[in-house]
Amino acid sequence: MVGSVGNGLANLADKPAPLPEELDPKKIIDSLPSEAESNGIEEKETQGSEIEKKKREIVLGRNVHTTCFSIVEPEADDELTGEREAYMASVLARYRRSLVERTKHHLGYPYNLDFDYGALSQLQHFSINNLGDPFIESNYGVHSRQFEVGVLDWFARLWELEKTEYWGYITNCGTEGNLHGILVGREVFSDGILYASKESHYSVFKAARMYRMDCVKVETLISGEIDCMDFEKKLLQNKDKPAIINVNIGTTVKGAVDDLDLVIKTLENCGFKDRFYIHCDGALFGLMMPFVKRAPKVSFKKPIGSVSVSGHKFVGCPMPCGVQITRLEHINALSSNVEYLASRDATIMGSRNGHAPIFLWYTLNRKGYRGFQKEVQKCLRNAHYLKDRLKEAGIGAMLNELSSTVVFERPKDEEFVRRWQLACEGNIAHVVVMPNVTIEKLDNFLSELVQMRSGWYGEEQGKPPCIAKDVGTDNCLCGSHDK
Amino acid sequence: MVGSVGNGLANLADKPAPLPEELDPKKIIDSLPSEAESNGIEEKETQGSEIEKKKREIVLGRNVHTTCFSIVEPEADDELTGEREAYMASVLARYRRSLVERTKHHLGYPYNLDFDYGALSQLQHFSINNLGDPFIESNYGVHSRQFEVGVLDWFARLWELEKTEYWGYITNCGTEGNLHGILVGREVFSDGILYASKESHYSVFKAARMYRMDCVKVETLISGEIDCMDFEKKLLQNKDKPAIINVNIGTTVKGAVDDLDLVIKTLENCGFKDRFYIHCDGALFGLMMPFVKRAPKVSFKKPIGSVSVSGHKFVGCPMPCGVQITRLEHINALSSNVEYLASRDATIMGSRNGHAPIFLWYTLNRKGYRGFQKEVQKCLRNAHYLKDRLKEAGIGAMLNELSSTVVFERPKDEEFVRRWQLACEGNIAHVVVMPNVTIEKLDNFLSELVQMRSGWYGEEQGKPPCIAKDVGTDNCLCGSHDK
Numbered sequence: 016m017v018g019s020v021g022n023g024l025a026n027l028a029d030k031p032a033p034l035p036e037e038l039d040p041k042k043i044i045d046s047l048p049s050e051a052e053s054n055g056i057e058e059k060e061t062q063g064s065e066i067e068k069k070k071r072e073i074v075l076g077r078n079v080h081t082t083c084f085s086i087v088e089p090e091a092d093d094e095l096t097g098e099r100e101a102y103m104a105s106v107l108a109r110y111r112r113s114l115v116e117r118t119k120h121h122l123g124y125p126y127n128l129d130f131d132y133g134a135l136s137q138l139q140h141f142s143i144n145n146l147g148d149p150f151i152e153s154n155y156g157v158h159s160r161q162f163e164v165g166v167l168d169w170f171a172r173l174w175e176l177e178k179t180e181y182w183g184y185i186t187n188c189g190t191e192g193n194l195h196g197i198l199v200g201r202e203v204f205s206d207g208i209l210y211a212s213k214e215s216h217y218s219v220f221k222a223a224r225m226y227r228m229d230c231v232k233v234e235t236l237i238s239g240e241i242d243c244m245d246f247e248k249k250l251l252q253n254k255d256k257p258a259i260i261n262v263n264i265g266t267t268v269k270g271a272v273d274d275l276d277l278v279i280k281t282l283e284n285c286g287f288k289d290r291f292y293i294h295c296d297g298a299l300f301g302l303m304m305p306f307v308k309r310a311p312k313v314s315f316k317k318p319i320g321s322v323s324v325s326g327h328k329f330v331g332c333p334m335p336c337g338v339q340i341t342r343l344e345h346i347n348a349l350s351s352n353v354e355y356l357a358s359r360d361a362t363i364m365g366s367r368n369g370h371a372p373i374f375l376w377y378t379l380n381r382k383g384y385r386g387f388q389k390e391v392q393k394c395l396r397n398a399h400y401l402k403d404r405l406k407e408a409g410i411g412a413m414l415n416e417l418s419s420t421v422v423f424e425r426p427k428d429e430e431f432v433r434r435w436q437l438a439c440e441g442n443i444a445h446v447v448v449m450p451n452v453t454i455e456k457l458d459n460f461l462s463e464l465v466q467m468r469s470g471w472y473g474e475e476q477g478k479p480p481c482i483a484k485d486v487g488t489d490n491c492l493c494g495s496h497d498k
Numbered sequence: 499m500v501g502s503v504g505n506g507l508a509n510l511a512d513k514p515a516p517l518p519e520e521l522d523p524k525k526i527i528d529s530l531p532s533e534a535e536s537n538g539i540e541e542k543e544t545q546g547s548e549i550e551k552k553k554r555e556i557v558l559g560r561n562v563h564t565t566c567f568s569i570v571e572p573e574a575d576d577e578l579t580g581e582r583e584a585y586m587a588s589v590l591a592r593y594r595r596s597l598v599e600r601t602k603h604h605l606g607y608p609y610n611l612d613f614d615y616g617a618l619s620q621l622q623h624f625s626i627n628n629l630g631d632p633f634i635e636s637n638y639g640v641h642s643r644q645f646e647v648g649v650l651d652w653f654a655r656l657w658e659l660e661k662t663e664y665w666g667y668i669t670n671c672g673t674e675g676n677l678h679g680i681l682v683g684r685e686v687f688s689d690g691i692l693y694a695s696k697e698s699h700y701s702v703f704k705a706a707r708m709y710r711m712d713c714v715k716v717e718t719l720i721s722g723e724i725d726c727m728d729f730e731k732k733l734l735q736n737k738d739k740p741a742i743i744n745v746n747i748g749t750t751v752k753g754a755v756d757d758l759d760l761v762i763k764t765l766e767n768c769g770f771k772d773r774f775y776i777h778c779d780g781a782l783f784g785l786m787m788p789f790v791k792r793a794p795k796v797s798f799k800k801p802i803g804s805v806s807v808s809g810h811k812f813v814g815c816p817m818p819c820g821v822q823i824t825r826l827e828h829i830n831a832l833s834s835n836v837e838y839l840a841s842r843d844a845t846i847m848g849s850r851n852g853h854a855p856i857f858l859w860y861t862l863n864r865k866g867y868r869g870f871q872k873e874v875q876k877c878l879r880n881a882h883y884l885k886d887r888l889k890e891a892g893i894g895a896m897l898n899e900l901s902s903t904v905v906f907e908r909p910k911d912e913e914f915v916r917r918w919q920l921a922c923e924g925n926i927a928h929v930v931v932m933p934n935v936t937i938e939k940l941d942n943f944l945s946e947l948v949q950m951r952s953g954w955y956g957e958e959q960g961k962p963p964c965i966a967k968d969v970g971t972d973n974c975l976c977g978s979h980d981k
Contacts, residue, residue, distance in 0.1 A: 083647035086859060088866040103863055107617060110644075114624045117639035124638045126625050134590060136619045139816050141597045142609050155607050156600035156919045161593075164566035187670045188849035198708060218848055225681060227710045327849070333622050334817070335849035365701055366671035366810070366818035368851070376569060380586055383571040436639045 122446045122460060123437035125299045125420070127331035129451030132374055143369025147360040149184045163372035169379055170338050173305055174322050176315035183340040184362050185326070185372045189298040190218040192323025192339045195363050196294030197222040197259065199321055199345050203292050204257035210249065211261040212241035214268060216296060219261045228259070237487040238415055239271025243281045250285040257290040258282060264313055264322075265300030268440050269413070270420025270447070272300060275311055279318060293319040298337075299447070300417065302329045306384070306391040310417050320345060326375050329387075329449070336371035390450045394419040398448040401457050408465050411479075411493060413486035419448040424482055424493075426464060427471040435460060442480040605929045605943060606920035608782045608903070610814035612934030615857055626852025630843040632667045646855035652862055653821050656788055657805050659798035666823040667845050668809070668855045672781040673701040675806025675822045678846050679777030680705040680742065682804055682828050686775050687740035693732065694744040695724035697751060699779060702744045711742070720970040721898055722754025726764045733768040740773040741765060747796055747805075748783030751923050752896070753903025753930070755783060758794055762801060776802040781820075782930070783900065785812045789867070789874040793900050803828060809858050812870075812932070819854035873933045877902040881931040884940050891948045894962075894976060896969035902931040907965055907976075909947060910954040918943060925963040 084106055093099040118128050146153040149163045163185050171181040186192050193216065201207060209230040211219045223230035231253065234245040241263070250258060260282070262273045275295070282291045295301065295313055301324035304310040313322055321341035326332050346361045382390070398419040405412040405423050412423035425444040426432050437444040446452075446460070472479050483491035567589055576582040601611050629636040632646045646668050654664040669675050676699065684690060692713040694702045706713035714736065717728040724746070733741060743765070745756045758778070765774045778784065778796055784807035787793040796805055804824035809815050829844045865873070881902035888895040888906050895906035908927040909915055920927040929935075929943070955962050966974035 083644045083651065084859065085648050086652040086862045086866075088868070089864070091868075099864065103860065104617065107620070110642075111620055114621070114626070114640055118624060121638070121640060124627075124629075126627070126638075126640075128625050128640070130623075130625075132622060134587065136622055137590070137594055138597070139615060139619055139622065140613075141601060142611050142613075142810060142814065142816055143597070144607075144609070144810070144818055146607075154916060154919050154921055155609075156604060156916070157597055157609075157611070159593075161566045165568050168566065169569040187851070188847050190846075190848040194846075216848075217843065221843075226708060325849075327625060327627070331625065333625055334851040334853050335627055335847075360700065360704075363673075363677075364671050364818075365673040365699075366808075368670070368817040370817050376567065377586065379569045381572070381582065383569075385571065385574075433637060433639070436637050438637055 117436070120434055121436045122452065122456070123435065123444070125325075125328045125447040125449060127327075127329055127449040127451055129449075130331040130333075130374075130378065132333065132377065135370075135373060135377060138370065138373060143373075145185070145367040145369045145372065147362065147365060147367075150182070157369070159369040159372050162376040163369075166338065166372050166375045166379060167340065170324070170340055174313055174315055174340060176340065176342070180343055181315075181340055182343040182346045182361070183338065185367065185375065186323070186337040186339050186362075187364060187368065187371075188327075188335040189216070189296070189323060189325040189337050190221075191363055192298075192325075192337045193218045193261070193294070193296055194222050194225070195339050196296070196321035196323055196341065197228075197261065198226060198363070199341055200259035200292035200294055201226055201228055203320070203345055204259060204290070207257040207259040207292065208253050209259045209261070210246065212263060212266070212273065214239050214266045214271065215261050215263055216267050216298065219296070229256075235271070237485075238413075239266045239269030241273040241278065243274065243277045246278070247281050247285060250281065250287065254286065257292070258287050259292045260294070262293055262295045262319075264295050264297035264304060265418065265420070267298070268420075268438070268443070268445060269415060269422050270300065270418030270445075271415050272304070272311070272417045275313065275317065275319070291318075293321075295319055295322040297322050297324040299325065299328045302387070303391045303394070303419070304417060306388040307395070307417055315340075315342070326371060329390075330375060330378050331450070332371060332374045332378075334368065334371065336368065336375065338375070394448045394450060394452070397452060397454060397457060398446075400454060401446060401448060401461070404457070404461050406490075406492065408461070409492050410464075410468070411482045411486060411491040413490040421446045421448065422486055424479055426468070428467060431464070431467055441485065442482050443485045600919070603917055604919045605935065605939070606918065606927070608808075608811045608930040608932060610810075610812055610932040610934055612932075613814040613816075613857075613861065615816065615860065618853075618856060618860060621853065621856060626856075628668070628850040628852045628855065630845065630848060630850075633665070640852070642852040642855050645859040646852075649821065649855050649858045649862060650823065653807070653823055657796055657798055657823060659823065659825070663826055664798075664823055665826040665829045665844070666821065668850065668858065669806070669820040669822050669845075670847060670851065670854075671810075671818040672699070672779070672806060672808040672820050673704075674846055675781075675808075675820045676701045676744070676777070676779055677705050677708070678822050679779070679804035679806055679824065680711075680744065681709060681846070682824055683742035683775035683777055684709055684711055686803070686828055687742060687773070690740040690742040690775065691736050692742045692744070693729065695746060695749075695756065697722050697749045697754065698744050698746055699750050699781065702779065712739075718754070720968075721896075722749045722752030724756040724761065726757065726760045729761065730764050730768060733764065733770065737769060740775070741770050742775045743777070745776055745778045745802075747778050747780035747787060748901065748903070750781070751903075751921070751926070751928060752898060752905050753783065753901030753928075754898050755787065755794070755900050758796065758800065758802070774801075776804075778802055778805040780805050780807040782808060782811045785870070786874045786877070786902070787900060789871040790878070790900055798823075798825070809854060812873075813858060813861050814933070815854060815857045815861075817851065817854065819851065819858065821858070877931045877933060877935075880935060880937060880940060881929075883937060884929060884931060884944070887940070887944050889973075889975065891944070892975050893947075893951070894965045894969060894974040896973040904929045904931065905969055907962055909951070911950060914947070914950055924968065925965050926968045 089099050121128060141157055143157055143159050144155060145158045145160055145163055146155050149160050167183045168178060209223050209228045210233055212235045213232045214235045231249050233249060234242040236242050260278060262275055262278055264272055297313060301322060323337055323339045326336035326338060398414055398421050401421045402412045402414040410424050412421055414421050422443050422445045425439050425442050432439060479493055481491060481493040572582050604611060624640055626640055626642050627638060628641045628643055628646055629638050632643050650666045651661060692706050692711045693716055695718050696715045697718045714732050716732060717725040719725050743761060745758055745761055747755055780796060784805060806820055806822045809819035809821060881897055881904050884904045885895045885897040893907050895904060897904050905926050905928045908922050908925050915922060962976055964974060964976040
């Protein structure tokens with residue numbers, strides 16, 4: 016099959032080949048732009064949606080398959096009439112409006128939606144790709160390694176690891192950080208058992224399945240922290256194999272911070288000295304804790320192997336991203352030479368978003384440690400405010416000491432949950448107070464919740480759920496635990 | 499640790515706590531903005547770089563650790579003086595200039611650098627995140643699932659899989675597509691052996707290591723295609739275990755397209771009927787081939803399990819992304835319910851870039867099948883032009899029939915390789931002709947190459963390398979094979 020395309024190409028040059036029949040726009044398009052325009056963003060239904068709905072019911076939740084913006088083959092004269100441009104502009108304008116509305120009402124996920132990257136819009140024009148290892152130039156020149164390494168240096172310093180002793184990269188999200196940290200752990204201890212508290216992020220258990228590792232779930236305290244008594248018990252049952260531990264610096268649901276020092280002490284007491292690898296999942300609080308007085312320290316001066324943090328959470332970024340820092344010595348276990356990139360690739364993804372490092376660099380440079388400290392203080396203050404107001408209103412709620420995640424009784428109305436974009440689990444929901452969550456926003460939320468809730472419970476509708484098992488009897492106000 | 503942060507917070511509210519000593523800007527900053535400004539983007543050296551250089555020499559290539567833009571703690575009066583803003587603006591302006599220059603001279607990687615997403619810059623302001631499964635709404639409202647599913651529908655139609663029978667998502671890059679496809683294969687056949695030609699992308703072998711799969715490398719023909727004779731031999735040696743096969747729809751280096759039909763026939767002949775899973779790595783050509791006359795078809799009407807393609811390659815996108823399509827029935831093997839997201843998450847990454855689907859949607863809608871067909875024809879024509887001119891100039895070169903990747907003798911001068919950002923392997927380099935690669939650009943490249951090359955070889959410097967083993971004797975012009 017090597018070689019001459021001569022005749023074929025000559026033909027193409029003379030006369031464009033007709034569209035293959037299966038690509039004929041008339042045959043493949045079953046919905047036209049005008050249909051799409053006639054309905055709102057949420058309501059559009061395409062043909063055959065009833066059948067699809069039925070088939071798709073094997074998956075959970077609402078089906079967006081039938082509400083999507085289909086891609087429609089342009090008419091031959093679209094460029095002349097400008098109709099295509101007009102259609103697309105109208106879709107985008109409506110979409111933008113919905114984003115403004117949704118951003119305004121968002122409370123449940125730990126994303127700082129307050130950022131202004133106007134100065135960086137000039138770069139959207141470039142295909143910036145940090146192929147492979149950040150510390151090694153690839154031949155692809157349109158990269159942003161200079162920014163990436165600057166950001167990594169900042170984080171390595173924050174977590175106290177020398178420039179000459181760390182390795183890291185900017186990931187696509189917190190999950191990639193966990194996947195990477197646990198993989199490094201497995202490469203260091205190939206027969207290691209993965210330990211993680213049952214309130215760890217689901218990506219940790221996904222990693223265990225992907226990597227074919229034995230995984231032991233450890234119990235948690237009411238706060239959501241890992242229960243080191245149970246951890247000890249399980250370590251002693253598996254004394255013969257090294258331990259790879261995921262330590263949560265802020266759990267997903269309750270924002271609980273595992274006690275790193277106690278985890279290390281437990282490992283050493285159980286005889287695991289030099290036979291353990293600790294990955295710290297600092298998705299959200301990894302960046303907040305250094306600025307909280309009295310918070311236990313995440314530091315490479317302790318025997319930890321890696322730390323990951325999300326970039327789109329506390330920092331804020333248009334797209335998900337994260338930072339992964341590990342010890343350079345461990346990376347040798349993972350890497351393999353690939354001449355194609357002139358790059359030793361120890362990352363999980365080969366091609367990497369080169370814009371994300373610039374967003375992070377921009378915010379870190381503008382705010383600095385001092386700026387973050389101020390914002391952390393504001394978040395903790397506002398979280399405290401929310402928890403107090405909830406309890407005053409008779410709604411069970413909990414706030415961990417080092418956290419801005421307020422856990423409370425799950426609102427009964429699903430529409431309310433969706434409107435405020437609350438993340439829920441069982442009988443509890445949470446609000447994560449980020450820098451963009453103001454007192455005013457919280458007041459709006461509170462008054463709406465209190466007002467609606469008065470209609471949810473009462474003589475006929477029954478009592479609010481008991482959440483004592485989630486937040487402890489002190490924090491549950493369901494009636495039987497109320498003091 | 500549950501509960502009251504009362505006193506601590508009250509203190510914080512009254513008077514900001516002092517910066518912890520280790521965060522004192524004066525102690526942690528060893529380079530100031532003015533230093534950074536005094537040097538060009540490439541030349542900046544920070545203190546201690548000599549030591550770092552030494553330590554880092556264990557990794558390949560040039561070290562960018564010492565040339566990065568450090569993050570510097572803002573001075574207290576920065577907001578007033580505006581110096582910080584000015585410094586950052588100057589860094590960005592110089593960076594932008596370098597991107598323009600590098601984009602202009604780029605030839606080696608299969609990225610279409612020609613796009614205009616000005617209409618989408620209004621969306622950069624939002625933190626768009628398609629958490630989890632694209633077909634299931636999560637409670638996080640700032641997403642772009644409507645666009646994502648529209649794009650997926652378009653690709654499913656291209657590869658002939660019904661809307662009701664496919665599952666897929668927009669990935670972060672081609673690697674994620676391969677990681678996903680191979681993982682699905684392993685979940686379908688847990689004891690399957692992974693087969694891939696030795697010219698497959700390195701992410702395929704990375705997947706084998708990550709997933710702890712047995713992996714068998716298959717030989718290739720000179721063209722770069724999988725050698726099905728060798729494939730047969732290796733299948734017969736492992737008859738007892740199912741086969742998971744990575745089929746290349748365009749190899750990385752030579753742009754060779756594996757013969758899918760022959761692969762399937764080989765599997766069936768060897769008795770693997772219903773005991774194989776095929777993942778098609780269509781990183782680049784997955785999107786070009788449907789528009790090439792006579793190209794064998796990638797289609798789910800054939801017994802394949804998944805197809806992936808990159809979005810930042812032929813389509814063009816500011817950041818890496820990709821499309822992954824697989825059969826809905828397979829996804830059940832992989833998924834697990836996670837109430838947190840109200841979403842069954844069968845993706846590899848949990849948080850996913852919500853901007854990428856909009857970029858893809860925008861281009862697919864604007865260009866349509868017809869637009870892509872035109873661009874594919876132009877690329878093939880220009881690739882043919884480049885190959886012919888190279889050979890006329892006495893430089894060994896090869897172009898596979900279905901490809902726009904021109905493989906040729908590796909230029910001797912590394913500075914030239916870097917300037918044109920060529921990807922090299924052994925004695926060969928390649929140019930991937932993308933829509934932004936014009937005849938004019940190729941002419942500039944050719945004349946520079948021919949001129950410089952005349953100084954590389956001759957009486958005293960020796961002969962150009964023989965590349966017959968890479969491109970075949972017909973295409974090598976080293977002298978001994980010349981006809």
